Amino acid sequence: MEALLAWVLVMIEEVGPDIRDTWHEYHQMEAGSHHSQARYTGTREERLREYLSYCHQQGIALPGHEGGDINHGHIKRLIGIPKGHRQEMTVPMLGLLADSGLPVEPLTGIGSITGQVHGRPWREHPITIGELPTLVRLLSAALFTAVCYLSGMRPGEVLNLRRGCRDTDEATGELLVHGFRGKGFDRVPDQPDVSEPLRPWVVVDVVHAAIGLLEELHDLPLLFPSSLTNAHDQRPATVNARTGRDMNDDIQDLISWINSIYRRADSGAPIPADPAGRINATLYRRTLARFIVRKPRGLVAAALQYGHIHTKVTLSYAGYADPSWLHDIAVEKLELIIDQVEQDSEHLAVGEHVSGPSADEYRVRVERTASFEGRVVTSAGSAERLLEQTDPAIYHGQGMTCVWRAATAACRKAKLALGLPDDDTPDESECRSSCANLAYTDRDIEHVQRRRERHQADAADPLVPKPRRDRAAAQAAQLSRIIDRHHGQDVPDVEKGTA
Template sequence: MIDPQRVAKARPDSAGEDIAWPAEDVIILRNRPIRIGTPASRMSRYADEVWHIQPAHRDAHAAIPAVWWPTFPDALRQHFRAFFLAALDHPVPVEPNGRQSPNEQASIGTFPYWIIDMRVIARWLSDQGFENLSDVRNHDVDAFRTYVLRLDRTDGRKADLIGAVRVLWLFRDHLPAEGRLGCDFPWPGQTANEVVGATVRKRRENKTPRISDATMEALLAWVLGMVEQIGPDIRNAWREYQQLEAGEHPSQTKYTGTTQQRFLTHIEHCTENDIALPGQVGEHGLEFAGNHVLRLVGVRKDLRSGLTPGHKRLFALSGLPISPVASVGEIAGRVNGKPWRPTPIDVSELPMMVRLLSAALFTAICYLSGMRPGEVLNLRRGCRTHDDETGELQVIGHRGKGFDRAPDSPDLTEPLRPWVVVDAVHAAIELAESLHDLPLLFPSSIVSAHHERPSGANARKGTAMNNDIQDLISWINSEFRRADGADAIPADPAGRINATRFRRTLARFIVRRPRGLIAAALQYGHVDTKVTLSYAGNEDPSWLQDVAVEKLELIIDQIEEDTRLLEDGEHVSGPSAQEYRDRVTQSAPFAGRVVTGVRNAERLLEQADPAVHHGQGMTCVWRAATAACRKAKLALGLPGADAPDETDCRSTCANLAYTDRDITELQQELVQLQADAADPLAPQPRRDRAAAQAAQHLAIIERHRDSATEDGRGIT
């Protein structure tokens, strides 16, 4: 293992002096923080034909491709080696016109794109007969521009190639004389897009498709079922299997001596306890699973070479029946009141079940927290916590975006940030932690990781997790059907379910639920404040921007609905009835506006929002000065809210209004309350409380009817 702190810190000479070609044994990541636990085999040196740069990347789930130097032309290979070493060592130099921010090292995630572009440049130069970059002149880079313009590529890719030439020129002061482009700064005064004549499009609305309600609600329900019912059975079976594999299961203590003696003990045990021998379905039907018996009786893994003919005859003469599965664990979880499967899990399907469970846990955490997929994939054991002051549940991890992110190293650790979550997220994390003993919650593979990406230091790739989620949906639909025969999780109209779609879907789901505006205003306003305070100015507002866009859409729809109902004769009563009518009427003329950015949506939201919140059996026409819920908080010494708190709503509040829709809801509740008040089996305090609530509902309903206008507006 190489200690990054002991790696030589030799840097190229300062600009303007003669710079020698780097030594062959120079470690290429000498000036980059290296991920803790990186093996020596991944610490590439300058002369290596393959450069591994992934150890310098922050994210454990990212698969950063290596640099394969044989793909570069021989004559210029040394020149581009020197360039990439300089780019790893130094910040990107400032362009002559000063447009670029100084002192920012290129992210490791940028290098794969540079490699592709630099390879195109190197091959073109080689085809033109160049053996040194210093021989390239102004007319040569103009010829390369002509070559790029003729390529059958998008304007964006052409602009990338132009930008790559400029980057190569910018590092000239860190390169040997032969490796410096011998031209002036290419195409000064023009952007790369202008050089290729590309049309620059303004940033548009987030086009990531939301997952439909029918699909997401069903997926979430089954994911939570996996966490609560199915998952513990899979976890327990996996633990038992691991113990059996290692010869550490308590049931194996009775097996001693030779393999023959262990088999005799097992036959005796099965006979006394009426247990069938493990089986499997083979080419000739049901067969005896000899390898699993070897596992059960504690034979070491390296000695399990199958059963001898004598051993097979021994079991055949035992007269014991053969089970259709070689099972581990038990089925204790229930779905719809029944065991979720009729037989225990077979060892052959256990790896697949573990992978699907991991996908379910990831889905629960990613969707319910609003975190980016990469942020979830990089969560580590022990990430559950809570706020000591408020008691809120939290998850701590690392931010998933930013050029300045670097992997933890012995002398550098990036600050953690919190996410406020619900208890289901903590339950999913707890189950993930109990599924294995690896440091990452979602390692590259729980069952069998590739040697290039060992599970101890690498997380599951995003593409692999997306495939796992799709496999989870397919498995649920194949094993559990609806009563009408339809899929348990219906297909989404927008296509394949990817983790990147969860954040937008959650924003819509919360805001579009009944009383969603109140929930969003309370929960996400609080999260916004907490992120700002906890993250010291480096907050990530993108999730809240999604909420803002969804909220804007809902408010526009709500204004249209409220206006239509008022025009159709809906009656409104209560102390804020006239204020409700005025706000809806003033907001009604809104005819829509093109929104090209999230900030535009936020500004439009401030202008269009009438601050009318439809709650359960009531409508709050929000005014902070007269809000009873806010006054109650202030009286207790708590901070006053900027949005209604329906859980602390007071019937005497001056902000209340009642529409016909609210009255209909109250009438439905009144029937149940009157039944509860007359229930002879209910405790007297419960009956008294129901009677008081029923009387309150009835008074509101009667006042609403009495205040209806003579022309028949409202409920009759």
């Protein structure tokens, strides 16, 4: 999944613009509106004479097929013959081609290659007309992956995005994407605009870039129409989106194409086979949740990314809140806690020292939770109930560990004093070194020592302004007291501030 996303970014930044420009050039030639066709006027034979003369002057070879034959259809396209009048070449036209003496290119390329991969053009020759429709379809699959993977939207919600769905919040500058909900008891799938308002998702700039490239690729109302290259009688592209099954097939074709064109330095496939099996669009939401929730403050970040909890986005749509993303989060948080407790238990078993006011409580909770032998989880609800029973409420921060108890939490008291709502989790930005919930492991102290070294360097730097040197010296002294206490040295109590 990570390799796929990396190559999707390459498609957006380097490969996609070349495919888009070539697709536009092809359609202009099909319509007879390309600037290069303005020089050809008159009958078909007169246009052909002018074309052959131009090729002689510029040293241009005739377009051909792989077998070496001349591509008559593309020559008619180049000289501006309307699509409905491209009958077979006449005998005089065939004679002009035979007598021209011009060489024949083995491929019929169109457009130019400007994008680069690792400092080299992403391909050696221009895109051929025969492969252009396939590349357009694969580009659409790459752009779908970027939007779906990095927004947390459901596949169906992405497939039904409309042109002009990008927006920016004027107050905060956040990037938004407006679309329709994919679930809800009051939805009318055939007429979503009748039963519900548009709702926004908060996204990152790559999502906006992908949507912008899609809007430049075609002029249809849906970003992902049923087909960009072939007409559908039963599902016209003007009113129908691509199906989820077709998009999943497109994603597989994209992976196969990338692996067939490029190789890693170790000769391996750029996008290796996923251990979980076939990659499909429904995995994107779960994968995003897994990566985000395992980061510091990951639950909050996941909420923002999924666009369901951020107050600015959801206040106007409170009646339409969709909590289904929390099911994915519950499973991922349960896995995270199991991994974390196992690691903490292993460190305690080999003699890791723990200090601080909550050191004893830390050991008790780790030992109690580590003794849990597990239980079969068959649903998200089971994961949530198990999480409530087994969560030791231990949070590893930067250079400190919070053994959470709401009644003694200094961060919670500070927020209540300011009239802010309190949460049932610690807020590291409001952490106080005097808090009774703190504990310090040997791993925390290693981080504290690195911070102290940086502050000591700043305090001793003569080029640093004196107020900053004084502040760095005070911070280094505060960290030294934490380190000394951890190692059992007698340190006098002093007034402590923010950790």
